[in-house]
Structures are given as C-alpha cells and as structure tokens.
Amino acid sequence: MTALTMPDLPPSPSIDQVGVHERVARLASRSIKKDAKVHALKLALSMIDLTTLTGADTPGKVKQLCTKAKQLADPGLPGCDDLPHVGAVCVYPTMVPVAKRELEGTGIHLAAVATGFPTGQYPLPVRLEDTRRAVEAGADEIDMVISRGRFLAGDVAYVYDEIAQTKAACGPAHLKVILETGELSTYDNVRRASDLAMHAGADFIKTSTGTVSPAATPEVTLVMLQAIADFHRATGKVIGMKPAGGIKTAKQAIQYLVMVRETLGQHWLHPDRFRFGASSLANDVLMQIAKQASGSYQSGDYFSLD
Amino acid sequence: MTPDTDTIVDTATDTSASPRLAVAKTYKLYIGGKFPRTESGRYYKLFTGGADSGEVLANVCLGSRKDFRNAVVAARAAQPGWASAPAFLKSQILYRVAEMLEGRSSQFAAELVSMGLEPDAARQEVTAAIDRLVYFAGWADKYQQVFSAVNPVASSHFNFSVLEPTGVVAIVAPETSPLAGLVSVLAPAILGGNTVVVLASHRNPLSAITLAEVLHTSDVPAGVVNLITGDKPELLPHAASHMDVNAVVYADDDPKPLVALREAAAENLKRIAVRKNTDWVSASAADPYAILDTQEVKTTWHPIGT
Numbered sequence: 001m002t003a004l005t006m007p008d009l010p011p012s013p014s015i016d017q018v019g020v021h022e023r024v025a026r027l028a029s030r031s032i033k034k035d036a037k038v039h040a041l042k043l044a045l046s047m048i049d050l051t052t053l054t055g056a057d058t059p060g061k062v063k064q065l066c067t068k069a070k071q072l073a074d075p076g077l078p079g080c081d082d083l084p085h086v087g088a089v090c091v092y093p094t095m096v097p098v099a100k101r102e103l104e105g106t107g108i109h110l111a112a113v114a115t116g117f118p119t120g121q122y123p124l125p126v127r128l129e130d131t132r133r134a135v136e137a138g139a140d141e142i143d144m145v146i147s148r149g150r151f152l153a154g155d156v157a158y159v160y161d162e163i164a165q166t167k168a169a170c171g172p173a174h175l176k177v178i179l180e181t182g183e184l185s186t187y188d189n190v191r192r193a194s195d196l197a198m199h200a201g202a203d204f205i206k207t208s209t210g211t212v213s214p215a216a217t218p219e220v221t222l223v224m225l226q227a228i229a230d231f232h233r234a235t236g237k238v239i240g241m242k243p244a245g246g247i248k249t250a251k252q253a254i255q256y257l258v259m260v261r262e263t264l265g266q267h268w269l270h271p272d273r274f275r276f277g278a279s280s281l282a283n284d285v286l287m288q289i290a291k292q293a294s295g296s297y298q299s300g301d302y303f304s305l306d
Numbered sequence: 307m308t309p310d311t312d313t314i315v316d317t318a319t320d321t322s323a324s325p326r327l328a329v330a331k332t333y334k335l336y337i338g339g340k341f342p343r344t345e346s347g348r349y350y351k352l353f354t355g356g357a358d359s360g361e362v363l364a365n366v367c368l369g370s371r372k373d374f375r376n377a378v379v380a381a382r383a384a385q386p387g388w389a390s391a392p393a394f395l396k397s398q399i400l401y402r403v404a405e406m407l408e409g410r411s412s413q414f415a416a417e418l419v420s421m422g423l424e425p426d427a428a429r430q431e432v433t434a435a436i437d438r439l440v441y442f443a444g445w446a447d448k449y450q451q452v453f454s455a456v457n458p459v460a461s462s463h464f465n466f467s468v469l470e471p472t473g474v475v476a477i478v479a480p481e482t483s484p485l486a487g488l489v490s491v492l493a494p495a496i497l498g499g500n501t502v503v504v505l506a507s508h509r510n511p512l513s514a515i516t517l518a519e520v521l522h523t524s525d526v527p528a529g530v531v532n533l534i535t536g537d538k539p540e541l542l543p544h545a546a547s548h549m550d551v552n553a554v555v556y557a558d559d560d561p562k563p564l565v566a567l568r569e570a571a572a573e574n575l576k577r578i579a580v581r582k583n584t585d586w587v588s589a590s591a592a593d594p595y596a597i598l599d600t601q602e603v604k605t606t607w608h609p610i611g612t
Contacts, residue, residue, distance in 0.1 A: 297375050299550035299574065300382075 006160040012195045015187035024218045028255045041289050044253040046084035047271045051279050059098045066102035073286045079293025087271040093134040100138035112139035118209035120145035131169040143176045148183045160200045167201035176204035181220045182212040194227035204240035215245025225263040244277025250288040279306050333364050336518035338380030339528020346370035356422025366511050369536035371544040377532035381474045381501040384529025389471050389499035397446035403524040404439035421510045434486035434587040441592045442493035449597045464608040469601040471499035473552035476545040480557045484510035487586035491557045494596040504533045511535040546570035553577035553600050
C-alpha cells in the first residue's frame with residue numbers, strides 16, 4: 001500500500017490547563033436529581049461499551065458478557081423492567097466470532113480492539129491485517145491504538161498515515177481511535193492528537209486502552225470534546241467521543257454527560273456519538289436506577305458479577 | 307489617641323492577664339479511615355453536663371443518609387479483607403485497642419464527665435471498656451472452635467458446621483453507657499470478621515468519636531469500623547432498608563423503632579439482634595454469645611468412603 005501524504009493541518013490551539021481544571025470542577029458540581037437523574041442513568045447505560053480485554057478471556061466469559069449486554073439486570077428488580085441495552089460489546093479480535101453469534105439481531109454493536117492493542121508496537125502491515133480480519137469476522141466497530149512513540153517523537157505524519165490506512169482497512173466498520181492520553185503527557189499533545197485523528201478519518205476518538213494509568217479523566221475528556229466541537233464547526237463532520245477506563249460510578253458517568261451536553265450540545269447525548277468504555281460502571285448505574293425506583297440503597301449481591 | 311498604659315501587658319512575663327483561648331476539638335465522623343465532616347453541613351449542639359442548654363460543649367455532626375451510605379460503601383470494601391485476616395491478628399488488634407484506650411483513660415473519663423456522668427461512673431465506664439476489649443480479644447481465635455460442630459448424620463457424610471461473618475453490620479449504640487456499651491457491641495461484631503457502621507449515642511456522642519481516634523491508631527484497617535453521629539430516628543430507616551447492610555445490632559433501650567426496623571429489614575432478610583436492658587459496665591455484659599449475633603452458620607456435607 002502506498003503511503004498517504006499528510007495534508008497541511010491547521011495548527012491546534014494550546015490548552016489552558018488551569019482553565020480546563022476549573023471548568024471541569026464547575027461542571028462536576030451540577031446537581032442532577034429525580035427524573036432527570038433516571039433519564040441520565042438510562043442514557044448512560046445505553047452508551048456503555050461492555051468490555052473484556054484480558055489474556056484470560058474465554059468463549060464462556062465472552063458469552064457471559066454478551067448475555068449481560070442483552071439483559072443487564074433481573075427485570076424483577078425495582079426500576080429494571082424497562083432498561084435499554086448497552087451500546088456495544090468490546091472484545092479482542094479472536095473473540096469476535098463468539099460475540100457475533102451471541103449478539104445477532106439484538107442491535108448491540110460489536111467492537112473489536114485491533115491494530116496491535118494495547119501498545120500498537122507492531123509493524124503497520126500486521127496491524128492493518130489485524131483490522132481487516134476483525135472486520136471480516138463480524139466486528140462493526142474497530143478500536144485502534146495510535147503509535148504513541150512515533151507521535152511523541154514528532155513523527156505525526158506516520159500517525160496520520162496509520163490512522164488513514166486503518167480507516168481504509170475498516171471498510172464499513174466505524175473507527176474509534178485510541179489516543180492513550182495517559183502516555184501523551186500534556187493537554188496540548190492530547191489536543192494535537194485529537195485533531196490529527198479526526199482529520200485522518202476517525203469516527204470516534206477515545207481516551208485510553210484501560211491498561212495505562214491514568215486512563216480517562218474528566219479533564220482530558222473535556223479537551224477532546226472541545227476538539228470535536230471545533231472540528232465540527234470547521235468541517236461540519238460529526239465525530240464521537242469515548243472516554244474509557246476508570247469510570248466506575250454512576251455519579252462520574254453523569255458528570256461526563258453534563259460535560260458532553262455543555263460542550264457539544266443535546267445532539268451528542270446519543271450512543272452513536274458518545275460511549276463509555278467500562279465494565280464495572282453498568283452495575284453501579286443499575287444500582288442507582290433501582291435506588292431511584294425503590295428508595296433504598298442497593299447491594300451488589302443482587303446484580304450480576306462482572 | 308494615647309494608649310492607656312494600664313492595659314498594656316507584658317505578655318512575656320504576665321500570662322494571667324491574657325487567658326489562653328482553649329483549642330476545642332472538632333468532633334467529626336469516622337468513615338473509611340478518615341474523619342470527614344457530615345456532607346449535609348448540619349450540626350447539633352451538645353451542652354456541658356448533658357444539659358438542655360447553657361455552655362456549649364461541642365458542635366456534633368448531624369449525620370445524613372448520604373454519610374451513612376458512604377460508610378456502608380467503606381465497610382463493604384473493607385469486609386472481605388478483614389474477614390480473611392487471621393484470627394490471631396484480629397485478637398492482637400483488639401488487644402492493641404485496649405492498650406491505646408488504657409493510655410488515654412483519663413481523657414475518656416474527663417470527656418464522659420463533661421457530658422454529665424458522675425466521676426465514679428465515668429471511671430467505671432472506661433475500665434469496663436478496656437476490660438471488655440481484652441476479654442473479646444481473647445475470644446477472637448477461640449469462638450470458632452467453641453461454636454463450630456461436627457454433626458452426627460445417618461448417611462455416609464462428614465457433616466460439619468462452621469461460622470462465617472454476616473458481612474456489613476449496622477450497630478445502634480446504647481444511649482447510656484456511651485463507651486463500655488459501645489465497645490461491648492462493637493468488639494464481638496468485628497472480631498468475627500464483620501465490618502460495622504455505628505450509629506453513636508445521640509446524647510453522649512463524644513466518647514464514641516474519641517474511640518474512633520483510638521481505633522484509627524490501633525491498626526484497625528480503614529473501613530472496618532465507621533462511625534456516624536446524628537439523629538437515630540432519622541438514620542435508622544436507612545440502615546434498615548439498605549440492601550447492602552446484612553445485620554443490625556440494636557442496643558438502644560427504646561423499643562419503639564423496632565417494629566419499623568424489622569419490617570424494613572425483611573426486604574433483604576436482614577438479621578436483627580436486639581440487646582436490651584443490659585448493664586454494660588457489669589461483667590455479665592461480657593458474653594461470647596454476643597459473637598453469634600453477627601455470624602452465619604455454614605454446614606457442609608462431605609462424602610466419605612462407602
């Protein structure tokens with residue numbers, strides 16, 4: 001495949017770190033209660049990418065996860081009779097056929113991490129082949145990782161090309177580009193990488209693999225949301241956002257939704273445009289929904305094991 | 307204006323003319339190994355000598371249902387680790403609490419007197435509390451042998467019953483006997499591997515909070531004991547209906563809330579233990595059967611040779 005030539009991109013603005021922290025703190029203080037809270041919780045559920053990404057993943061575990069994706073909780077539990085299904089199930093490429101069978105006809109998307117997840121430290125042809133095979137096996141969303149080393153070394157053209165080529169390899173599948181913000185050191189880098197990924201053809205930009213700490217933070221997410229807003233204003237293209245890793249509580253999830261609403265507007269509050277990469281979040285959201293319906297605080301004993 | 311020479315005091319030589327302003331302790335909650343203020347920002351006044359008005363002794367946190375919820379979350383997180391700690395270690399830790407209490411006995415006695423106890427009664431409270439801790443420290447590695455059983459059965463099975471901790475226990479502390487009474491219900495619950503949320507005495511809360519400081523410096527892991535001060539009738543319904551609280555030990559003498567408590571507790575088959583009309587200072591309150599209040603019996607049928 002011939003290497004693509006990176007066009008001249010408009011320069012990314014530099015990020016006011018103090019401003020970002022202050023805005024996040026201000027947005028996090030919003031109080032969402034009662035009906036609005038239940039609405040937000042159900043919306044958050046519909047945006048979750050239930051994820052299992054370990055070397056110990058078995059077909060049985062993936063089936064279990066898919067079963068949970070289809071039915072999040074016992075419908076007999078308070079408030080749990082009318083739940084949405086999750087946005088997607090996210091697995092390694094080898095597990096795609098198993099998940100595909102389980103999710104057939106449910107409307108739940110099937111995401112596969114590809115391109116040498118989680119480090120991306122493999123030759124590009126191998127990573128592209130990884131992508132093609134995952135799509136052939138039935139994944140309709142691909143979560144790719146960028147070469148952080150190349151990006152940090154200043155070789156942004158390489159990163160642009162790998163994203164563009166992965167997008168081409170995806171065919172009809174949606175492409176989520178993982179920036180691994182925990183390894184990018186500065187908000188300026190996060191913003192530059194976000195702009196680069198969107199120009200190169202990303203459908204979603206995603207914070208983290210979940211294997212590096214820190215994973216998603218509200219601050220980094222705000223920087224990326226602002227990048228999406230600016231890109232939308234400049235080009236009219238709609239890019240989705242997926243914070244992943246470290247989002248464990250319903251309260252955090254609602255704070256993220258507030259940020260999305262305030263930065264990108266009502267239209268982005270949709271699973272096609274915003275996702276949570278999380279596995280333990282779902283149960284906490286479910287317990288909050290049951291709490292709202294029954295009035296009493298819930299116990300993990302009555303919800304599925306992750 | 308010329309300064310009035312009579313009012314100029316050489317503070318280096320004359321301290322009596324500028325009496326030192328006492329540094330009063332802020333009594334706070336104890337949740338997850340930290341001493342936070344109540345999230346509600348509410349306080350109630352405690353008056354010197356247990357009076358209804360007069361000189362303010364302390365502003366005490368009026369804990370809210372959210373404080374209680376946070377305490378249950380902390381207790382739940384700490385429970386598996388504490389349950390799996392060796393019995394001998396639990397014994398040593400309880401003994402350590404007794405040692406630390408002994409070292410601060412005059413402080414505890416003074417505090418009890420400030421809340422209105424007679425000096426003799428205050429000293430009795432403190433010594434009874436210390437002795438009770440030593441007593442239960444001894445039981446930590448013995449109750450399992452005493453209360454477990456090998457059961458005769460007709461089939462060819464080895465049948466045995468062992469004790470397991472109930473889990474997260476809410477303790478409603480006695481109103482009177484704010485130290486010895488509290489220790490007498492607290493120690494048997496935690497030595498059996500439970501973690502607890504204590505609703506402290508409303509009229510005499512100070513020694514409970516100071517006891518938390520002692521626990522905090524006695525190697526009791528964070529979250530094993532959590533302590534809320536406040537209005538019992540307000541907090542008790544939340545303790546009773548909380549699905550993640552497995553038992554309530556009710557040691558308050560007022561029987562009125564018990565019916566409502568039992569009704570709400572039925573929702574998750576919560577265990578309710580009532581300790582009433584107990585003379586907490588007397589040695590008769592040192593009772594190993596108190597340990598059984600927060601233990602579950604697990605019986606195993608193990609096949610043996612045919």
